[in-house]
Amino acid sequence: xxxxxxxxxxxxxxxxxxxxxxxxxxxxxxxxxxxxxxxxxxxxxxxxxxxxxxxxxxxxxxxxxxxxxxxxxxxxxxxxxxxxxxx
Numbered sequence: 001x002x003x004x005x006x007x008x009x010x011x012x013x014x015x016x017x018x019x020x021x022x023x024x025x026x027x028x029x030x031x032x033x034x035x036x037x038x039x040x041x042x043x044x045x046x047x048x049x050x051x052x053x054x055x056x057x058x059x060x061x062x063x064x065x066x067x068x069x070x071x072x073x074x075x076x077x078x079x080x081x082x083x084x085x086x087x
Contacts, residue, residue, distance in 0.1 A: 003039065004039075005035060005039070014031065037055040037056070038065050
Protein backbone atom coordinates (compact mmCIF):
# COMPACT_ATOMS: atom_id res chain seq x y z
CA UNK A 1 0.00 0.00 0.00
CA UNK A 2 1.18 3.51 -0.68
CA UNK A 3 3.10 4.81 2.31
CA UNK A 4 4.15 1.39 3.64
CA UNK A 5 7.77 0.90 4.61
CA UNK A 6 10.13 0.05 1.79
CA UNK A 7 12.46 -2.94 2.10
CA UNK A 8 15.34 -0.49 2.54
CA UNK A 9 13.60 1.32 5.41
CA UNK A 10 12.62 -1.95 7.04
CA UNK A 11 16.22 -3.20 6.87
CA UNK A 12 17.28 -0.14 8.86
CA UNK A 13 14.65 -0.17 11.60
CA UNK A 14 13.32 -3.75 11.78
CA UNK A 15 15.85 -4.79 14.41
CA UNK A 16 14.91 -1.87 16.64
CA UNK A 17 11.44 -3.28 17.25
CA UNK A 18 11.04 -5.61 20.22
CA UNK A 19 9.79 -9.17 19.81
CA UNK A 20 6.33 -9.77 21.18
CA UNK A 21 5.87 -12.30 23.96
CA UNK A 22 2.90 -14.00 25.48
CA UNK A 23 0.39 -16.62 24.66
CA UNK A 24 -1.81 -14.51 22.38
CA UNK A 25 0.73 -12.17 20.85
CA UNK A 26 1.60 -12.25 17.20
CA UNK A 27 5.16 -13.05 16.22
CA UNK A 28 7.93 -10.51 15.81
CA UNK A 29 7.72 -11.05 12.04
CA UNK A 30 4.43 -9.17 12.21
CA UNK A 31 6.22 -6.05 13.44
CA UNK A 32 6.52 -4.69 9.90
CA UNK A 33 2.78 -5.08 9.35
CA UNK A 34 2.00 -3.53 12.74
CA UNK A 35 4.31 -0.60 12.06
CA UNK A 36 2.72 -0.02 8.65
CA UNK A 37 -0.68 -0.09 10.36
CA UNK A 38 0.41 2.47 12.93
CA UNK A 39 1.94 4.72 10.30
CA UNK A 40 -1.27 4.55 8.27
CA UNK A 41 -3.35 5.80 11.21
CA UNK A 42 -0.85 8.54 12.00
CA UNK A 43 -0.49 9.56 8.34
CA UNK A 44 -4.21 9.87 7.56
CA UNK A 45 -5.20 11.10 11.01
CA UNK A 46 -8.08 8.67 11.47
CA UNK A 47 -9.19 7.26 14.80
CA UNK A 48 -7.78 3.84 15.62
CA UNK A 49 -11.25 2.31 15.26
CA UNK A 50 -11.39 3.58 11.67
CA UNK A 51 -8.12 1.96 10.69
CA UNK A 52 -8.27 0.31 7.27
CA UNK A 53 -9.63 -3.23 7.62
CA UNK A 54 -6.78 -4.71 5.56
CA UNK A 55 -4.64 -4.24 8.66
CA UNK A 56 -6.72 -6.38 10.99
CA UNK A 57 -7.99 -5.62 14.48
CA UNK A 58 -7.53 -1.98 15.43
CA UNK A 59 -7.22 -2.75 19.15
CA UNK A 60 -4.23 -5.06 18.63
CA UNK A 61 -2.45 -2.32 16.70
CA UNK A 62 -3.27 0.31 19.32
CA UNK A 63 -2.10 -1.90 22.22
CA UNK A 64 1.24 -2.52 20.52
CA UNK A 65 1.54 1.20 19.70
CA UNK A 66 1.08 2.09 23.38
CA UNK A 67 3.45 -0.66 24.54
CA UNK A 68 6.15 0.57 22.18
CA UNK A 69 5.64 4.12 23.44
CA UNK A 70 6.09 2.98 27.03
CA UNK A 71 9.22 0.98 26.09
CA UNK A 72 10.84 3.93 24.28
CA UNK A 73 10.68 2.24 20.88
CA UNK A 74 9.38 5.40 19.17
CA UNK A 75 12.27 7.42 20.56
CA UNK A 76 14.75 4.89 19.16
CA UNK A 77 13.04 4.96 15.77
CA UNK A 78 13.11 8.74 15.65
CA UNK A 79 16.80 8.79 16.54
CA UNK A 80 17.48 6.33 13.74
CA UNK A 81 15.43 8.41 11.28
CA UNK A 82 17.42 11.51 12.16
CA UNK A 83 20.58 9.65 11.16
CA UNK A 84 19.29 8.42 7.75
CA UNK A 85 20.97 9.85 4.69
CA UNK A 86 18.82 12.29 2.73
CA UNK A 87 17.04 10.81 -0.24
